[in-house]
Amino acid sequence: xxxxxxxxxxxxxxxxxxxxxxxxxxxxxxxxxxxxxxxxxxxxxxxxxxxxxxxxxxxxxxxxxxxxxxxxxxxxxxxxxxxxxxxxxxxxxxxxxxxxxxxxxxxxxxx
Amino acid sequence: xxxxxxxxxxxxxxxxxxxxxxxxxxxxxxxxxxxxxxxxxxxxxxxxxxxxxxxxxxxxxxxxxxxxxxxxxxxxxxxxxxxxxxxxxxxxxxxxxxxxxxxxxxxxxxxxxx
Numbered sequence: 001x002x003x004x005x006x007x008x009x010x011x012x013x014x015x016x017x018x019x020x021x022x023x024x025x026x027x028x029x030x031x032x033x034x035x036x037x038x039x040x041x042x043x044x045x046x047x048x049x050x051x052x053x054x055x056x057x058x059x060x061x062x063x064x065x066x067x068x069x070x071x072x073x074x075x076x077x078x079x080x081x082x083x084x085x086x087x088x089x090x091x092x093x094x095x096x097x098x099x100x101x102x103x104x105x106x107x108x109x110x111x
Numbered sequence: 112x113x114x115x116x117x118x119x120x121x122x123x124x125x126x127x128x129x130x131x132x133x134x135x136x137x138x139x140x141x142x143x144x145x146x147x148x149x150x151x152x153x154x155x156x157x158x159x160x161x162x163x164x165x166x167x168x169x170x171x172x173x174x175x176x177x178x179x180x181x182x183x184x185x186x187x188x189x190x191x192x193x194x195x196x197x198x199x200x201x202x203x204x205x206x207x208x209x210x211x212x213x214x215x216x217x218x219x220x221x222x223x224x225x
Contacts, residue, residue, distance in 0.1 A: 013174060031211045037152075042115075042201055042216035048173040050211065086152055092211075098167055099145075 004091055004102035011108045018076040020105045022089035025070060031092040032065060033099070034074045036083045046074070046087075076107075084109045114138050117202045117217040124225050130218045131188045134202030142166075144203040145177060145212065154201070160185055161207065161208035190219060197224045 003025045012018045024032070035043040049056045049063045049072075056063045062075040071090050072089055089102040118134055134144060144167075145157040160169035160179045168208040174190045189196060206212035216223045 010135045033213055035164055035216075040218075042218045043154075043203075043214075044216070048211065053112045088154065098156060098159070100156070105152070106152075 004089060004100050006087075006089060006105045008031050008101040008103065009106050009108070011110060012079050014079060014081055016079055018070050018079045018083070018107055018109075020074045020076075020087050020089075020107065021110075022072040022074075022102050023071065024089075024100075024102075025090045026091060026093040026100070027070070029070075029091040029093040031090070033090040034061075034063065034082055035088040035090060035101075036085045037104070043088060074091065074096075079107075079109050081109045081111055082109060114201055115204055115215050115217040117200075117220050119220060120218065121221050121223075123225065124191055125224045126194060129188070129190045129194050130192060130201055130222075131184045131186055132202075132222075133184070134217060135184050136202075136215070138204055138206075138215060139185065140204040140215075141182055142180070142205045143179065143205045144168040144185070145185065145187050146201040146203065148199040148201060150198070158185075158187075158217075189194050194221075194224050197222060 006022045026070050033048040034046045037043045060077045064073045086104045086106050088104045117134045142161045144159045148154045157171050158177045162182050163179045176188045178187045201219045202217040203214040205214045
């Protein structure tokens with residue numbers, strides 16, 4: 001079965017880099033996503049990576065994928081207070097390409 | 112020009128009642144989903160429809176019945192509401208079920224059972 005794990009909480013100072021980690025178990029994963037959820041809102045897609053890629057960069061966001069260890073990370077450079085939110089990783093796998101979400105990491109940015 | 116819209120945004124009702132949540136997407140997507148997010152923010156898929164056909168049905172009580180009158184709409188009806196049904200319910204859609212296209216989420220319906 002599929003299982004996606006994340007640490008629950010991360011606190012960083014404004015201007016530092018944040019690294020949010022995620023591990024997954026389904027080796028048939030095809031796509032891996034990072035979503036952001038601000039308080040009282042739905043999930044907003046930040047970026048995604050295909051499972052045959054190692055890295056993807058998009059402005060302040062860098063996604064690293066270690067397929068051997070089934071480990072995904074999201075690095076946010078120059079973290080701002082507006083980055084405070086819950087970040088979910090998600091994997092797409094299985095027959096109907098079901099998306100399974102991680103447990104979410106709450107990022108707190110200290111001014 | 113909201114992409115995925117859910118109504119109502121808030122729903123407060125008593126145990127034992129029956130209620131419905133509606134979802135509509137104007138993105139032209141073929142696939143729609145319902146998710147439940149509990150108080151610890153865990154997000155679990157409940158149902159998925161592709162072009163009005165049910166393709167994912169996770170272990171959800173029979174009291175929950177989705178209905179898709181057309182591919183732009185996926186409604187969720189809940190019978191005999193229980194305290195444990197209190198959660199935020201998110202509707203989402205994607206272009207199809209098999210490609211890399213990500214899911215677009217609505218803003219959620221906050222259901223509170225008294």
